[in-house]
Amino acid sequence: MSKLGKEMLIGFVPVLLVFLVFLGVNVMPVVLVGVLLVSLLYLTRMRANIGGTSSERKGKSRTPSYLTFDDIGGQDRAKNELMEALDFLIKHEEIRKFGIRPLKGILLTGPPGTGKTLMAKAAAFYTNSVFVSASGSEFVEMYVGVGASRVRDLFKEARSRAAKENKESAILFIDEIDVIGGKREGGQHREYDQTLNQLLTEMDGIHTSDTPRILIIAATNRKEMLDSALLRPGRFDRHIGVDLPDKKGRRHILQLHAANKPVSPEASLERVAGETFGFSGAQLESVMNEAAIYAMREERAEIGQQHFSLAIDKVMMGEKTDREATMEERKRVALHELGHAIAAEKVKPGTVSTVSLSPRGQALGYVRHNPPQDQYLYTRAELEQQIMIALGGAVAEEMFYGGRSTGSRNDFEQALRLVRTMIDSGLTSLGIIDSEMVSQEQLMKENASILNGLHQATREMLERFRFVFEQSLDILLREEVLTGDQFRELLGKVEQTNATPVSTQGLA
Ligand SMILES: Nc1ncnc2c1ncn2[C@@H]1O[C@H](COP(=O)(O)OP(=O)(O)OP(=O)(O)O)[C@@H](O)[C@H]1O
Numbered sequence: 001m002s003k004l005g006k007e008m009l010i011g012f013v014p015v016l017l018v019f020l021v022f023l024g025v026n027v028m029p030v031v032l033v034g035v036l037l038v039s040l041l042y043l044t045r046m047r048a049n050i051g052g053t054s055s056e057r058k059g060k061s062r063t064p065s066y067l068t069f070d071d072i073g074g075q076d077r078a079k080n081e082l083m084e085a086l087d088f089l090i091k092h093e094e095i096r097k098f099g100i101r102p103l104k105g106i107l108l109t110g111p112p113g114t115g116k117t118l119m120a121k122a123a124a125f126y127t128n129s130v131f132v133s134a135s136g137s138e139f140v141e142m143y144v145g146v147g148a149s150r151v152r153d154l155f156k157e158a159r160s161r162a163a164k165e166n167k168e169s170a171i172l173f174i175d176e177i178d179v180i181g182g183k184r185e186g187g188q189h190r191e192y193d194q195t196l197n198q199l200l201t202e203m204d205g206i207h208t209s210d211t212p213r214i215l216i217i218a219a220t221n222r223k224e225m226l227d228s229a230l231l232r233p234g235r236f237d238r239h240i241g242v243d244l245p246d247k248k249g250r251r252h253i254l255q256l257h258a259a260n261k262p263v264s265p266e267a268s269l270e271r272v273a274g275e276t277f278g279f280s281g282a283q284l285e286s287v288m289n290e291a292a293i294y295a296m297r298e299e300r301a302e303i304g305q306q307h308f309s310l311a312i313d314k315v316m317m318g319e320k321t322d323r324e325a326t327m328e329e330r331k332r333v334a335l336h337e338l339g340h341a342i343a344a345e346k347v348k349p350g351t352v353s354t355v356s357l358s359p360r361g362q363a364l365g366y367v368r369h370n371p372p373q374d375q376y377l378y379t380r381a382e383l384e385q386q387i388m389i390a391l392g393g394a395v396a397e398e399m400f401y402g403g404r405s406t407g408s409r410n411d412f413e414q415a416l417r418l419v420r421t422m423i424d425s426g427l428t429s430l431g432i433i434d435s436e437m438v439s440q441e442q443l444m445k446e447n448a449s450i451l452n453g454l455h456q457a458t459r460e461m462l463e464r465f466r467f468v469f470e471q472s473l474d475i476l477l478r479e480e481v482l483t484g485d486q487f488r489e490l491l492g493k494v495e496q497t498n499a500t501p502v503s504t505q506g507l508a
C-alpha cells in the first residue's frame with residue numbers, strides 16, 4: 001500500500017468511530033482489535049529493521065551471496081597462501097591424526113580496498129562453510145558489556161547457522177579488527193578490555209573435535225597497531241598480506257569488472273592497467289564504473305579509452321570542482337603545469353599522460369604521469385629526475401613571474417619526501433646512515449645542497465625551452481585538457497618550427 005493510501009485510511013478511522021458512536025454502537029471491541037493490529041504491524045516492522053548485522057545487510061546489496069577465488073583479480077600469492085591455510089579446515093581428519101593444533105585465526109593485512117573482504121567470502125565458499133561477518137567499528141559506541149555479548153552472539157550465530165544449513169564449518173569474518181584489538185596507550189593491558197577479552201576467550205575455547213569447526217578471519221590495514229595478545233600462537237598466528245595489485249593483477253581486476261559492461265574493442269584495458277600504478281582493487285572498480293558513467297552521459301554505445309582516462313583522473317584527483325579562477329590565475333596555473341609537463345617529457349620522455357587546467361579536488365590544474373612500467377626500486381638518478389619534475393611547476397612560475405605562489409606546496413612536500421628517501425636509502429654524500437646518527441644541522445645541509453642543485457638544473461633546463469612555454473600557453477588555455485599524445489605532438493611541432501637546436505645534454 002502506498003504511504004498516502006495508508007495515511008488516508010488512518011485518518012478515516014476516527015471519523016468511522018465517531019459515526020459508530022453516533023449510531024449507538026459499542027465501539028470498545030473495535031478499538032481494542034484496532035490497537036492490537038497496529039501494534040502487531042509495528043512489531044513485525046521493527047524485527048525486520050533489526051534483523052541481521054549491519055554488515056550483512058550492506059554485504060547483501062553489494063556482493064552476490066557467494067563468491068569464489070576466481071572472482072578476485074590478481075592477488076595470486078595471497079590466494080594461494082589462504083587456500084593452503086584453509087586445508088586445515090578441509091583436511092581436519094588428518095590434522096587430528098597428527099595431533100596438530102587447529103588453526104583458529106587468520107589475519108589478512110594490507111591497504112584498504114585490496115579485497116580482504118572478498119577473500120574471506122571466497123574462503124567460505126571454498127570450504128563450504130557458513131559466513132558470518134562483523135566489523136570492529138560495530139562494537140564501539142556500545143554500552144559496557146554490550147560489545148562482549150555481541151561477540152558471544154556472533155559465535156552463537158555461526159554455530160546455529162551451520163547447524164541449520166547443515167554445514168560442518170563456519171567462517172567468522174571480523175573486518176577492522178584493530179578497532180577492538182588495538183594496543184592500549186600507556187601500559188595498561190588491553191586484555192582487560194571486555195570485548196577483546198571475550199573474543200580471546202571464544203578463540204581459546206575452539207577445539208579440533210568441535211562441530212562446526214570455526215575459523216576466524218580478521219582484517220586490518222594497521223597490523224602494527226594490534227595488541228600482542230591477539231597475535232599469540234593459537235590465536236591470529238597466520239598472517240597473509242593482501243597488497244596493492246601489480247600491473248598484471250590490475251588488468252585482471254579491470255577485466256572482471258568489465259564483464260558486464262560494453263567496453264569498446266578499441267579501448268585497451270592493458271593501457272588502463274599501465275596508467276593506474278598504486279590503485280587498489282576498489283579504486284579500479286571505481287574507474288570502471290566512472291568510465292561507464294562518462295560513456296552513458298555522452299550517449300555512446302560503448303566505453304572508450306577517453307572515458308577511462310577521465311575516470312582515472314577522477315578517482316586519482318577527486319571530483320571536478322567549479323572553482324572559477326580568474327584569467328590571470330589560470331595563466332599562472334597553465335605555466336606551472338607546463339613546467340611539470342615539459343620537465344617530465346625532457347627527463348622521462350613519453351611519460352606525461354594528461355595535462356589539465358580543470359580544477360579537481362584541491363588542485364587548480366594537474367599533470368598526470370604514466371610510468372612506462374610498475375617500478376619498485378629507484379636509483380639516485382631516477383629520484384633526481386622525479387624531484388626535477390616536481391620542481392618544474394615552481395621554476396616555471398619563477399621564470400615568468402619572477403616569484404612563486406602557494407600553488408607549489410604539494411610539489412615541495414613531494415620533493416622533500418624524495419630527498420628523504422634518498423638520504424634514508426644511503427644514496428647521498430652522508431653515506432649509509434640512520435637519521436639518529438647525524439645532527440639536524442647536517443641533515444638540513446644535505447637536504448639544501450641536493451634541492452638547490454636540482455632547482456638550478458631544472459631552471460637551466462626549462463630556460464632552454466622558454467619558447468615552448470610561450471607557444472603552448474594559448475593552446476592549453478583554450479583546450480583546457482591535453483592528452484599525453486596531444487601534448488607530445490604539440491611539443492614536437494613547436495620544437496620543429498623553432499630554429500634553436502635543442503639539446504638535452506647534461507641531464508641526469
Ligand atoms: N582483487 C580484487 N578483485 C576484484 N575486485 C576487487 C578486488 N579488490 C577489491 N575489489 C573491489 O573493491 C571492493 C572492496 O573490496 P574489499 O571490501 O574486499 O576490500 P577490503 O580490503 O576488505 O577493504 P577495507 O580494508 O576497506 O575493508 C570489492 O567489492 C570489489 O568490487
Ligand SMILES: [Zn+2]
Nearest residue numbers: 393407408411
Ligand atoms: Zn605543481
